[in-house]
Amino acid sequence: xxxxxxxxxxxxxxxxxxxxxxxxxxxxxxxxxxxxxxxxxxxxxxxxxxxxxxxxxxxxxxxxxxxxxxxxxxxxxxx
Amino acid sequence: xxxxxxxxxxxxxxxxxxxxxxxxxxxxxxxxxxxxxxxxxxxxxxxxxxxxxxxxxxxxxxxxxxxxxxxxxxxxxxxxxxxxxxxxxxxxxxxxxxxxxxxxxxxxxxxxxxxxxxxxxxxxxxxxxxxxxxxxxxxxxxxxxxxxxxxxxxxxxxxxxxxx
Numbered sequence: 001x002x003x004x005x006x007x008x009x010x011x012x013x014x015x016x017x018x019x020x021x022x023x024x025x026x027x028x029x030x031x032x033x034x035x036x037x038x039x040x041x042x043x044x045x046x047x048x049x050x051x052x053x054x055x056x057x058x059x060x061x062x063x064x065x066x067x068x069x070x071x072x073x074x075x076x077x078x079x
Numbered sequence: 080x081x082x083x084x085x086x087x088x089x090x091x092x093x094x095x096x097x098x099x100x101x102x103x104x105x106x107x108x109x110x111x112x113x114x115x116x117x118x119x120x121x122x123x124x125x126x127x128x129x130x131x132x133x134x135x136x137x138x139x140x141x142x143x144x145x146x147x148x149x150x151x152x153x154x155x156x157x158x159x160x161x162x163x164x165x166x167x168x169x170x171x172x173x174x175x176x177x178x179x180x181x182x183x184x185x186x187x188x189x190x191x192x193x194x195x196x197x198x199x200x201x202x203x204x205x206x207x208x209x210x211x212x213x214x215x216x217x218x219x220x221x222x223x224x225x226x227x228x229x230x231x232x233x234x235x236x237x238x239x240x241x242x243x
Contacts, residue, residue, distance in 0.1 A: 002110040014103045021096050028089065037081035049137035056130045063123055067116070079113040 001078050008071055015064045018057060025054035090134070097131040102176050102186060105158075160185055 002010075028034040029050055035043050071079070104124040111117045160183070162171045173187035 001112045002107070007107070007111070010103060010107050014100050014107075017096050017100050017103075021093060021100075024089070024093060024096075034081055037083070037086065046137070049134070053130065053134050053137075056126065060123060060126065060130075063119070067119060071116075076113075079111050079116055 004071060004074075004077050004079065007079055008068060011064060011068050011071070015061065015068065018061045018064060022054065022057050022061060025050055025057060029054065093134060094131060097127060097134070098176055101127050101131065102174060106174060 029047070035046065038046050101124060104120050104127065108117055108120040108124060111120060158175050160173050160175045162173060162185075163169070164171075171187055173185040176184045176186055178184075
């Protein structure tokens with residue numbers, strides 16, 4: 001069992017890391033210099049891979065936000 | 080222009096963050112009694128593992144890079160570990176983050192002095208002897224085996240994780 005306050009704190013920490021991952025993906029996807037060291041024939045694969053990673057990360061962020069919102073609005077003190 | 084070292088560093092930072100999230104989700108999943116919430120955490124953890132492996136594979140295939148330049152590939156091995164100091168008998172509890180043939184990476188509250196010998200016990204092994212190589216500021220500590228490689232422990236850790 002875990003108290004609501006502790007649970008929210010730990011989920012908040014995980015969400016903060018997810019935000020950092022998303023920021024890292026977004027920054028490089030929009031950075032032409034990032035792709036400059038990749039052979040031209042491989043660039044589409046890298047871009048697609050990073051975009052897929054970013055999309056999954058966005059889904060995970062949404063899942064975490066929904067989880068946190070459900071716990072905040074829930075009437076329970078322990079989970 | 081980005082160099083191979085830049086790509087390595089980028090992948091390393093991403094993989095460390097993914098690993099930290101997996102460790103946090105795994106820890107929470109063990110604490111939560113609510114079945115519906117535990118299921119959500121388990122599902123998210125599984126997706127994170129797939130995402131982590133997928134990103135590593137992509138970079139590995141395209142650049143011939145691993146997430147880091149360690150001698151042995153690291154495998155996620157999330158679980159509680161007990162350490163016992165071989166000299167003083169002092170014990171410490173920690174959370175295992177990953178394992179390789181070269182050693183363990185654990186996260187703990189107290190700092191381990193570098194160089195001291197420890198015996199560890201977990202759900203997947205109870206005999207390997209390690210020495211602490213040093214700790215990061217976030218509490219993650221590397222425990223290399225000095226190249227003697229606990230191959231059987233690694234095998235059991237993979238089986239342990241696969242069974243979860």
